[in-house]
Amino acid sequence: MKKKMTPYILLVPQLILGVVFIIGLGTGIIQSLGVIPAFGLTEPTLKYYKEVLTRPDLLQSLKYSLYIAFMSAFLATVTGTFLCAVLVSAGKVRGIIMRIVQIPIIVPHVVVALFIVNILSQNGILARILANAGLITDQQQFPMLIYDRYGLGVILAYLWKEIPFIIYFVIALMANINGSLGEAATNLGANKLQAFMNVTLPLCMNTVLSGFLIIFVFALGAYELPFILGATTPKALPVLAYLEYTKPDLRARPYAMAINGILIVISLIAAVLYYILLRRSTKKLAG
Amino acid sequence: MKRKKNIWEGLIIGIFIFLVIVPILTILVWVGTERWAWPSLIPQKFSMRAVNGILRNRQQLVRLCMSSLFISASVAFLSVVIGTMTARALECYDFFGKRLFSFMSMLPFLVPGTVFAMGVQITFIKCGLSGTVQGVIIVHLICSLPYAVTLMQDGTRAMGVKLEEQARVLGAGALQAFFKVTLPNLFPVMLSAFSMAFVVSFSQYFLTLMIGGGNVKTFAIVMVPYLGSGERNFASIYSVIFLVIMLLVFGILEWIVGRFTKAQEVEYY
Amino acid sequence: MKKRIAALLLSTVMAFSLTACGNSAKTEKADNKETKQTTEAVEDMSFDEMVDAAKGTTVTFYGWGGDDNLNDWLDNYYAPRLKEKYDITLERVPMDIDAILSQLSGEISADKKDGDIDMIWINGENFKTCKENNMLYGPFAEELPNFQSYIDTDDEETNADFCFPIEGYEAPYGKAQLVMIADTAVTPDLPTNTDEFMEFCKANKGKVTYPELPDFTGSAFVRNVIYDICGYEQFMDMEADKETVKAAIEPALEYLRELNPYLWNEGKTFPKDSTALTNMYSDGEVVMDISYGAYSTATNIENGTYTETSQSFQFDKGTIGNTNYIAIAANSGNVAGAQVAINEMLDPEVQADRFAEIRTIPVVDYNKLNDTQKEAFDKVEIGKGVIPQDELLSKRLPEMPSALVPIIEEIWAEEVVGK
Numbered sequence: 013m014k015k016k017m018t019p020y021i022l023l024v025p026q027l028i029l030g031v032v033f034i035i036g037l038g039t040g041i042i043q044s045l046g047v048i049p050a051f052g053l054t055e056p057t058l059k060y061y062k063e064v065l066t067r068p069d070l071l072q073s074l075k076y077s078l079y080i081a082f083m084s085a086f087l088a089t090v091t092g093t094f095l096c097a098v099l100v101s102a103g104k105v106r107g108i109i110m111r112i113v114q115i116p117i118i119v120p121h122v123v124v125a126l127f128i129v130n131i132l133s134q135n136g137i138l139a140r141i142l143a144n145a146g147l148i149t150d151q152q153q154f155p156m157l158i159y160d161r162y163g164l165g166v167i168l169a170y171l172w173k174e175i176p177f178i179i180y181f182v183i184a185l186m187a188n189i190n191g192s193l194g195e196a197a198t199n200l201g202a203n204k205l206q207a208f209m210n211v212t213l214p215l216c217m218n219t220v221l222s223g224f225l226i227i228f229v230f231a232l233g234a235y236e237l238p239f240i241l242g243a244t245t246p247k248a249l250p251v252l253a254y255l256e257y258t259k260p261d262l263r264a265r266p267y268a269m270a271i272n273g274i275l276i277v278i279s280l281i282a283a284v285l286y287y288i289l290l291r292r293s294t295k296k297l298a299g
Numbered sequence: 300m301k302r303k304k305n306i307w308e309g310l311i312i313g314i315f316i317f318l319v320i321v322p323i324l325t326i327l328v329w330v331g332t333e334r335w336a337w338p339s340l341i342p343q344k345f346s347m348r349a350v351n352g353i354l355r356n357r358q359q360l361v362r363l364c365m366s367s368l369f370i371s372a373s374v375a376f377l378s379v380v381i382g383t384m385t386a387r388a389l390e391c392y393d394f395f396g397k398r399l400f401s402f403m404s405m406l407p408f409l410v411p412g413t414v415f416a417m418g419v420q421i422t423f424i425k426c427g428l429s430g431t432v433q434g435v436i437i438v439h440l441i442c443s444l445p446y447a448v449t450l451m452q453d454g455t456r457a458m459g460v461k462l463e464e465q466a467r468v469l470g471a472g473a474l475q476a477f478f479k480v481t482l483p484n485l486f487p488v489m490l491s492a493f494s495m496a497f498v499v500s501f502s503q504y505f506l507t508l509m510i511g512g513g514n515v516k517t518f519a520i521v522m523v524p525y526l527g528s529g530e531r532n533f534a535s536i537y538s539v540i541f542l543v544i545m546l547l548v549f550g551i552l553e554w555i556v557g558r559f560t561k562a563q564e565v566e567y568y
Numbered sequence: 569m570k571k572r573i574a575a576l577l578l579s580t581v582m583a584f585s586l587t588a589c590g591n592s593a594k595t596e597k598a599d600n601k602e603t604k605q606t607t608e609a610v611e612d613m614s615f616d617e618m619v620d621a622a623k624g625t626t627v628t629f630y631g632w633g634g635d636d637n638l639n640d641w642l643d644n645y646y647a648p649r650l651k652e653k654y655d656i657t658l659e660r661v662p663m664d665i666d667a668i669l670s671q672l673s674g675e676i677s678a679d680k681k682d683g684d685i686d687m688i689w690i691n692g693e694n695f696k697t698c699k700e701n702n703m704l705y706g707p708f709a710e711e712l713p714n715f716q717s718y719i720d721t722d723d724e725e726t727n728a729d730f731c732f733p734i735e736g737y738e739a740p741y742g743k744a745q746l747v748m749i750a751d752t753a754v755t756p757d758l759p760t761n762t763d764e765f766m767e768f769c770k771a772n773k774g775k776v777t778y779p780e781l782p783d784f785t786g787s788a789f790v791r792n793v794i795y796d797i798c799g800y801e802q803f804m805d806m807e808a809d810k811e812t813v814k815a816a817i818e819p820a821l822e823y824l825r826e827l828n829p830y831l832w833n834e835g836k837t838f839p840k841d842s843t844a845l846t847n848m849y850s851d852g853e854v855v856m857d858i859s860y861g862a863y864s865t866a867t868n869i870e871n872g873t874y875t876e877t878s879q880s881f882q883f884d885k886g887t888i889g890n891t892n893y894i895a896i897a898a899n900s901g902n903v904a905g906a907q908v909a910i911n912e913m914l915d916p917e918v919q920a921d922r923f924a925e926i927r928t929i930p931v932v933d934y935n936k937l938n939d940t941q942k943e944a945f946d947k948v949e950i951g952k953g954v955i956p957q958d959e960l961l962s963k964r965l966p967e968m969p970s971a972l973v974p975i976i977e978e979i980w981a982e983e984v985v986g987k
Contacts, residue, residue, distance in 0.1 A: 022388035023400055025381040026444070030403040033441050036419030037410055043418065049677050051701060095315060102308040109312070110553070111546055112319050114494070118545040119323075120502055120519075122526045123538045127322040130329070135337050135853035137325065143338040151337060151853055152774050159837050176319070180495075184487050185453055219453045226408055226449070233411035240844075243837040244780050244985050250411060255782065257413070258666045259974065260693035262673060262701065265417075272414045279409040283402075333872035336852035344872035352636055356643075417670065424678040505667075512671055512684045513628055513661030521633070524662050528634030529843045529873075 037276075044269035051262045060270040069246065076246040077232055078278070080163045084170035085228035091171070092178025093220055096186055097208055099179065105187045113183075116176040124169045125240040132157045132165060158241045165241040166248075174227045181223045182216055189215050217293045225286040229279045233272075249275055323542070329535035349532035353540070360521075364544060367517040370432065371500040374439040378496035379489050381440075382447030383455075389448075390455040404448045407441055415441070416509040423510055430514035438510050439503055443496035450495065454488030490556045494549050501545065518544075610903045615713055615911070619654060622905035626657045629894075629909070631689030633662020637867065637926045645921055650912060656905050661685075665694050672703050672897055682901035687909060689741065691892040693970040696732045698895065705896040707736025708907055714914035715739060720933035725891040730970035731804060738893035739910045740931035742922070745862040745889035745964055746788050746882075747955065753877040755855050760884045762796045762823060768856075769830040775855045777832035777839060777848075780985075781977040785842035788888050789858050790980055791968065794820040796885050800965050808971035814979050824984045836986045850874065862960055863927035866951025878953045886963035891931060920944035927951065929961075 046057040064070060099105060116124075131137045139154035148154055158165025190212050197207035213220075231237075238248035247255075249271060256268035328342065329335075330349055335342035353360065388394075389401055407415065419438060420429065428434030458481065466476040504519045511517075522537040613621065627650075633639060639660065647658040663671075668688060675683045690698065698704050709715055719726055719740060727734055750758055755772060759765040769776045779786030794803075797820045806812060814821075828835025832854055839845045842858065849857035850873050857874075859865070868874040894913065896906045912918060916937055919930040927950055934942065950957070 016394070019388035019392040019394045019397075022384040026385040026400065026404055026448070029381070029437075029441050029444060030400075030406065032419065032422075032437065033407055033415065034403075035422055036415045037406070038418065039421060040410075040414040040418030051673065095311070098308050098311050102305070102312060104312065106553070106557075109316075111550060112316055114546065114549055115319055115323060115542065117495075118498055118502075118542055119538070120523075120526070120541070122523070123326065123534070124322075126526070126531065126534060126538075127325050129847075130325050131322065133853070135848065135851050137340070140338045140340055144340060156833070159833070172318070172322070180491065181450070184491055185457055188457065215457075218456075222449050222453070226446075229409055240840060245837075253411075253413070258664075259782075260665075260669075260697050260970075261974070262669060262697055269414065269417075272411050276410055276414065283405065283409050334850055334875075336850065338852075346872055348871060352640070355640070420670065421674045421678055424674050424680055429675075429680075430684055508663060508667050509670065513630060513659070513663060514684055516661075521662065524632065524634035524664075525636070527841075527843060528636075529846045530634075530636055531847065533636055 040269055041273060041276075043266055044273040046266045048262075048265060051265070053263065053266065060266045061273065063267065064270045064274065069252075072246040073249050073252055074274075076163065077238075077249040077275075080166050080170070080238065080248060081228050081231040083163075084167045084174060084231050085224055087167070088171050088174035088227055089178055089220060089224040092175040092223070093182060093213075093216075095175065096179045096182045097212075099183065100187045100190050101204065101208075105183055110180075113176045113179050116173050117180060119173070121169070121173065121234065121236045122240065124172055125237055128158060128165055128169045128172075128241060132168070133159075159243050161243050161246065163238070163242060163248075166237050169237050169241055170227075170231050174231075177227060178220070178223045181226075182219050185219055186212060186216050214293070214296065218290060221286060221289055221293065225282060229282055232279060232282075233275050326535045326538055329531050330539060332532055332535075346532070349530070349536040352533060353536055360518075360540075363516060363518050363521060366432075367501060367519070368544070368548070370436055370439065370515075370517060371497050373436050374443050374500040375493045375497040377436075377440050378443045378447035379451070379493045381444060382451040382492055382496075383485065383489065385444075385448050386451035386455045390452055391460055405445055407445045412442065413505060416506045420509045429510060430512040432511075432515055435507055435511045435515045435517075438506050439500040442503065442506065443499045446495040446499060447492040450488055450492040451485070454485055458484055486556050486559070490552055494552060497548060498545060501541075610907075613904060615711070615907075618904035619908055622902070622908045623655045625902050625905045626659055627686045627902050627905040627909050628659045628661055628684060629687040629689070630661045630663050630668050630685050632664060633660075638928075641922060641925050645925070646913070646918065649918070650909055653912070654908055656909060658909060665690065669694065669698065669703075672698070672899075673701070676703055676899055680899055683897050683899035684901075685897040686900040686902050686906040688895045688897060689892065690738065690895050691890065692730045692967070693973060695729050695734075695738055695893065695895065696970050699732075699737050703898050704737050705898050705900060705903055705906075706738075708896065708903075709734070709736045709739040709910075711736070712739065712907060712911040712914065714911050718914060718916055718932040718936050720936070723933070724966055725889075729893065730890070730967045730973075732970060734893075738895040739914065740891050741894045741913060743889065743891050743929035743931055744860040745929065745960060746785070746792055746858065746860055746887040747862050747865070747880040747960075748882070749849070749857040749859060749865050749874070749878055749880050749953070750855055751875050751877050752879050753875065758879065758881040760881070762793055762883070765883075766823070766827060766830075769827055772855050773830050774832055774834075775853070776830070777835075777845065777854055778858060779842045779845050780838035780840060781980045782974070783841040785845075785858050785860055786838070787973060787977055788860065790820075790824070791973070791976065792883065792888050792965070793824065794976070795888070795965055796883050797823055800968070803968040803972060804966070806969070806972060808969065808975060810975050810979070813972055813975045814983075817976065817979065821979070821983050824980075825987045828984070828987065835984070838985070846873075861927075862929060863950055863954050865953040866927055869952045874953070876952070880953060880955050882955060882960070882963050884963065886965040888967060889961075889964040890967045916941040916944065920948070924948045927954075929957070 044060060046053050046055060046060055099109065129136065133139070134151040134154045134156060139148070139151060142148045142154065190208070193215070194207045194212050197211045198204065202210070233250050235248065235250035235254040239251045239254065242248060242251065253268045253271040256264045256271065331345050331347065332342040333346045333348070334344040385404055389397060423429040423434050428437065462484070463476045463481045466480045467473065471479065502519055504523045507515060507517050507520055518541065522541060525533045525537050528534065610618065629642070642660050647660070650656045650658050668685065672683070672685055721727070726740060729738065755768070759768045778789045781787045781790060794817050798817060802816060806816065839848060845854070846857050846859070848854045862880070865874060865878055865880045869876060869878055894910050896903060900906055914932065916932050919932050920941070922928050923930050923945060930945065934945065
């Protein structure tokens with residue numbers, strides 16, 4: 013009996029906090045259904061969802077958001093895991109190098125946007141280097157890396173922040189596994205690459221997948237970077253929500269919450285996929 | 300073979316460091332810049348206006364930093380403790396509702412921060428938690444906890460229960476086994492969790508704004524309006540201060556854990 | 569065993585802090601408000617009684633916090649002055665208006681009586697929303713002594729905010745007017761109307777643009793173009809109906825579409841907000857900036873953000889001007905203190921000091937000032953690159969009803985961007 017209770021007791025704080033979170037989430041969803049007593053809206057209605065889903069630019073925004081989130085998360089995860097492996101292999105897992113890895117994690121997204129504009133815009137440092145080298149004469153000859161329809165600047169900004177995040181997320185685990193089991197594998201005749209691909213990486217896969225999910229969903233729902241670095245159209249979904257939220261007419265709030273509701277649904281689908289992948293990966297390990 | 304690998308490794312790591320450091324350097328340059336126009340590679344107009352602005356407010360800023368650090372340290376500490384407990388429950392036991400709890404712990408990841416902030420604001424106002432430090436700590440905790448839980452779960456799973464079980468077999472009590480065997484070996488991961496939770500809390504803006512009202516002022520609350528303003532030197536200097544504070548915190552933490560961790564190498568898996 | 573007890577202990581501690589819900593566990597404010605004034609009581613107070621009631625209290629002032637000059641002036645002139653003169657502690661809270669509205673509406677719907685928000689820096693559509701939803705305390709402005717002494721009650725902007733009647737629910741704070749800025753060393757000829765502006769853009773292809781609507785400044789610029797082409801009178805009482813508005817502004821839309829190919833990025837994308845545009849101008853990416861702060865050119869030249877040869881200019885038919893205001897939250901816990909503080913802001917001495925320090929157009933009526941007060945304003949050197957005040961104000965156009973603004977913004981997004 014006592015043993016059976018232990019996990020539940022351990023989970024009490026999480027439960028309390030989880031309940032508070034669900035209250036907040038629930039209120040948000042209720043708001044998206046049009047019930048905000050403060051503004052005199054008391055009738056639950058699906059009309060805000062209907063309005064959002066029939067927006068002419070919704071599909072475009074949705075595709076754009078998914079594309080940015082996926083590209084940045086995928087590239088960050090692959091590159092991050094690779095860099096993590098390199099760092100572990102080179103034995104650099106502590107000290108100054110970790111400070112450097114942590115820097116992008118610390119720097120707020122808006123600041124990243126600031127220096128991306130500073131460096132990569134048509135008027136930016138890269139363009140000026142080319143101009144001073146005589147390769148271009150006018151700003152407009154430099155390619156548009158930001159404010160473009162493909163979200164290149166947005167993705168680069170996310171990569172700058174998320175690659176170190178993945179490294180930090182995975183490195184403690186990878187270093188340890190590589191140290192013990194990886195070494196065991198090389199002692200048994202595998203070369204470094206084989207040891208990594210067949211022993212270390214699979215054991216880290218769960219963590220890597222978690223990292224991917226976290227940054228994917230974050231990039232999906234965050235508005236700052238697409239807002240600052242994106243083009244006028246298409247706009248990412250959270251940007252649309254943000255613009256609705258800042259409208260002086262407070263009756264636009266349910267509209268913003270409805271867009272957020274859609275984002276939550278997509279995130280939940282992503283989470284479900286994540287759990288499926290996780291179970292497959294765990295099964296592989298156990299089997 | 301080994302030497303070749305080292306050159307490539309060194310190159311890759313070098314490029315990585317370069318790509319991280321150069322943007323930070325541009326921010327540093329902007330601290331003292333008023334105007335940096337095409338096509339010049341160095342600013343045309345320098346000034347100490349931003350630095351003076353900071354110095355002028357230094358008393359207020361120091362107080363602000365102290366209170367922000369206190370809030371974030373509390374959040375990080377609680378995140379690690381609760382994260383370890385939750386991770387242990389989820390990894391080491393099988394019980395009814397496990398999947399549900401696991402999902403619940405990940406839920407804050409899946410929801411845009413603005414939704415939670417706006418949703419919980421009214422509840423907290425009714426509760427009297429709005430505008431209080433406790434309220435802010437609670438909501439920060441809710442957002443930081445998933446990071447801590449995920450990291451601690453991976454660490455706990457990797458560590459396994461074998462060592463602890465061995466200790467129990469050798470006669471140690473349950474608590475003894477945990478505190479003397481498992482915990483020290485979880486320290487590195489706990490450090491990661493603490494750091495992550497700390498950053499998440501220290502960077503929170505919208506949430507602190509919504510729940511803290513105007514009452515709870517953190518460094519982020521004062522910094523963010525400048526980031527969107529036209530004065531890039533102010534934006535830069537606040538960013539630099541932010542960065543330096545966080546790096547110091549992380550450095551100190553790593554040093555502390557380094558001192559108190561036993562030299563033993565624990566094997567994961 | 570012990571582990572479980574520890575876990576239980578921790579959980580109960582957590583539960584406890586959450587059940588602190590029952591009590592109001594608020595952090596101590598800098599000063600305590602001993603006198604909880606009910607709104608009824610304050611309404612009946614004379615101004616002197618309010619001054620007494622406000623002694624030793626704290627008043628919060630919520631508003632945008634991204635202007636360091638203004639923050640500095642508020643913290644180091646206005647706040648100390650309030651403390652010295654009335655023993656009122658001013659707490660400036662940097663917060664964007666959308667967050668302020670969220671908090672205020674949240675507090676009101678939760679029936680919070682002693683709200684955190686006292687003074688709010690506000691205008692336009694935000695004011696209309698707040699007033700219509702009973703989120704503001706009032707009327708109060710017209711009873712303030714300095715209002716009666718120094719404010720021009722015939723001025724349209726004293727009585728209506730974006731054509732919406734104020735009825736004493738907000739007091740004037742500062743005036744703004746749209747100006748364009750260009751560098752005469754780069755572009756010596758500055759346009760004075762929309763036709764010349766088109767030529768200007770053609771001559772500087774790819775180097776002119778305006779902020780994407782619904783940015784405040786970009787929106788005002790487009791409205792200004794509309795005024796210049798379609799005239800402004802017809803909008804003053806126009807119905808807020810999309811079709812009506814669209815028909816009325818069609819010539820301006822045509823113009824803006826024609827303008828696109830000569831704009832930055834061919835009008836396919838626009839800078840996010842006025843900050844982005846100012847940065848682009850300062851960095852030399854575009855040759856024109858737009859600003860609502862009519863004299864910000866002077867401060868920018870002084871700081872070095874602009875070149876020495878930058879110069880503001882307007883259209884001959886005029887540019888849009890408006891006033892921004894301070895309002896009081898309906899559930900403010902210190903209405904008396906807020907009114908005393910707002911009254912002080914209307915003091916000519918304060919307005920003159922702000923005019924000298926940060927060049928905000930004052931709201932006091934020059935003609936109502938005595939000679940010493942007039943001198944304080946006269947001797948202010950506004951600085952380089954600005955339009956002289958009487959010229960600026962002579963070419964000042966009123967704002968249209970705020971309901972039309974979002975409609976125009978929507979039409980712009982549909983009909984102009986990338987077309």
